[in-house]
Amino acid sequence: MSCFRPRSSMPDGEVYMTEAALAKRQARLQGNHAQQGSKYEFTRIMRPDDANIMGTVHGGIILKMIEEAGCIISTRHCNTQNGDSCMAALVRVESTSFIVPMFVGEVAYITAEITYASKHSLEVQVEITAENLLTGTTKQANKAVLWYVPWKMKNVEKITEVPPIKYASAEDEEEGRKRYEAQKMERQESKAVIAEMAPPSPNPEPHTVGFSQSTLIHLVGPSDCSVHDYAYGGVTMKLMDEVAGIVAIRHCKTSIVTISVDGMNFHRKIKKGSVVTVTGRLTFVSNRSMEIEVFVDAASMIGGEKVQYRAVSGFFTYISLDKDRKPQSVPPLKIEGEEEQRRFEEGEARYLQKKAKRLADKGNQQ
Structure with a gap:
């Protein structure tokens, strides 16, 4: 008997994988790269201490699992050649999609695959499938590109x-090269723009940027x-998700859930003993979603130069949930000043771009 629920009986809009879809996914993962070490899989059960205040698995925990899988497969692959040993470090999160929530007691199957390798970097795609051990149902929960x-x-x-690495075809290699060039350009552009977090006014008005800004x-x-004594990327992402979640809750005063992380860049490494200041602020609000920009600034407290520097920056998107855990409308953001208006317009452009991509992907799947 099949353990996969047909799409016609999907509850609450959850996306359950059909047998055909799962078989297609497994064939792709097995066939894309013949080279040993290009794919890595591990399993982890979700525990009570993984849950957030809403009772679902914390988005930061999922981000840590994704980053750990990418780090392991990248490090393993880069140590297959002769020479000095090395360890892979996360430099960019291209995108992370939270498709459906995960719950305590479910088993997470994390699959990481190297999909492109340049001379000095690797693209890793990670998927998480969640299994309910009691019912046997399986659903795709998350996917990410790092x-x-x-x-x-x-x-x-x-x-x-x-x-x-070996590619299934020349077309796959060329598409990977295009993705590499695009992310390289975006990383360089983000280095040139080091935005500052202005302190909020003493008595900010509700639904303004200053009212929900958190540190x-x-x-x-x-x-x-x-082992390098530098902070793991997954640890940093979990802190960023916590701050962004606080910003979202302060703005809408409801339960919230992470739905995506985009354009996160690791500008500089964070050494053990550093004090990091993680700050989040709203940049754009649509009818049902909130984009939150998060910065991580670091300063060493032990020896050396005690100068604060920008270590990481990225964007988190959340939706508001009602008492039945259904998406609901978000209070509009009150804009104050030209700078907030500029950030709002840039966030709106990112929102429309992601929306268009989702529609295009949906059309390609049909």
Whole structure:
């Protein structure tokens, strides 16, 4: 008997994978790259301490699992060649989609696959499938695209070369090269724009940017770091998701859920012992979603130059949920000043671009 629920009986709009869709996905994952080490899979059960205040699995936990899978497969692949050992570090999150929520007790199947390799970087695509052990139903919960670079273990300031991978076709390689060039350009552009977080006014009006803006301060300890003594990308993303979630709740005063993370760039590494300041602010609000820009600034507290620098920046998107966990309208954002208006218009452009891509992807699947 099939353990996959047909689409006609999907509850609450959840996307359950049919047998045909799952078989197609498995064939693609197995056939894209013949080279050993291009795919990595692991399984993890969701525990009570993984849940957020709404009772579902915390978005930050999912981001950590995604980043860990990407780090493992990238590091393993980059150490298949002779030479100095290295460890892969996250430099960009192209996109992360939260398709359906995950719950405590469900089993997460995380699959990471290297889909492109340049001379010094790798593109990794990660998918998470969630299984309900009691009913046997399986659903695609998350998917993400990330970029890693390998740092030498003996010299963490030096990037080593990436071993080549095998592609299913020349077209796949060319499409990967185009994605590489696009993300490289966006990373360079983001470095040139280091936005500052202005302190909110003493008594901000509700539904303004200053009213919901939030900040978290965290000391980076040993458990947050890799063997290089630099903070894991997944740890940083979890902190960013917590701050962005607070911003979203302050704005709409309801339960919220992360639906995507886009354009996150890791500008500089964060060393153990640093104090990070994570700040989030609303940039754009549509009828049913909120885009929140999050910055991570770091400063070393132990020796060296105690100057704060921008380490990470990215955009999180949330939706508001009613008491039945259905999406509902979001209060409009009250704009104050030309700078907020500019950020709002840029956020609207990103929103429309993502909406158009979703519609195009949906059309291609039909």
